[in-house]
Amino acid sequence: MITLKNINKYYHQGSQRFHVLHDINIEIDQGELVAIIGESGSGKSTLINIIGFLDDDFEGTYFYQDHPIHDYTRKQFSSLRNQNVGFVFQNFKLLRESTVADNVALPLLYAGKSRKEINGRVSETLKQVGLAGYEEQLPKNMSGGQQQRVSIARAISAHPQFLITDEPTGALDSETSQEIMNLFKSLNQQEGTTIIMVTHDPHVAEQCERVIKIIDGRVISDSKEENQRAGN
Template sequence: MIELKNINKSYVQGTNSYHVLHDINLTIAQGEFLAIMGQSGSGKSTLINIIGFLDDQFEGTYFYYEHPIHEYTRAQFSSLRNQNVGFVFQNFKLIQNISIAENVGLPLLYAGQKRAYIKERVREVLKAVGLAGYEDQLPKNLSGGQQQRVSIARAIVTKPKFLIADEPTGALDSETSKEIMALFKQLNHDNETTIIIVTHDPNVGAQADRLVHILDGRLTEDVDHKPKGDANEVH
């Protein structure tokens, strides 16, 4: 599904150049549940910006379903992102003065979907994340865990090919974190949604089927937690 070959990324600030990613080689299969773990400054956010079609300025090759993404224009990157990726963030990024249903339905509204479809699809995904009946609530009336569930519902409402979750449990207590991780596992198992979680928490990383470590912009370890024979081999 995703194949990165010899990806390098540098930033220029003034007269200084900073080499952030060094010869990244990474393949992610369709239906995989992958965690990318590293401390602050390790390069993990830069890496997921490239994987999630947010950053088209890099060296190396990126094949997505065998299409050469590294040759695409910025406009093509934007289209790919809108049609293929759902994002979940640490701080939820919900709009506080509109309802849960409106928050979840925004991506469909931007995509030009009809209101009847949006209403039905929002109801479906809220049920899937355990928030049936919360359509008319405001985010501020929900707990942190519930708000993250809303964020996940918004990410999956367009039926994306893969999810990128950036420190999705970082603002949650340990018990709520377990609930959110269980929800990700359920989405991965039931819908075969490819999930990429970025974390600095070993407890979160250990729950993924595969764990990749990044340090100083280099992939240092790739650990498969899934029993042999269970992995989906479709790329």
């Protein structure tokens, strides 16, 4: 589904140029649950900005569903993002003064769905994440774990092709973190949702079927490739 070949990323600050990603080569198949692990400053967030069509300023080639999107315009990137990706963040990024239903409905509104279709999909998605009946609640009155479930419901409401989750358990206690991880694993195993999870937590990463480790903007290990080599 996703193929990155020789991806390099540079940032400019004044007259200086910083090389942030170095010759990244990654393939991610439909239905995978992948962890991208690395310390702060390793380049993992920069990488997922490229994977999630948030950043079109890079060198190298990116094929999505066999389409050479490295040639796309910024407008085309935006369209790809809206139609294909769901995002889950550490700090939830919910509209705290809007109802749970209104938060979950946002991607559906952007997609031009009818009010009847939106209402049905919101209820269905909230049930899927264990929040049936919470439509009229306000996020500001909910626990961190419940807010993250709302965030996940919003991310999957429009049936994206894949999810990108950036430190999704970073603001939660260990018990709640495990509940959220169980939800992600259920979405992956039962719904076939492709999930790319950025984390610095080895305990979170080890629950994923594949772990890609990044240090200083370089992929230094990929458990999928290592397993393939071991099988040869």
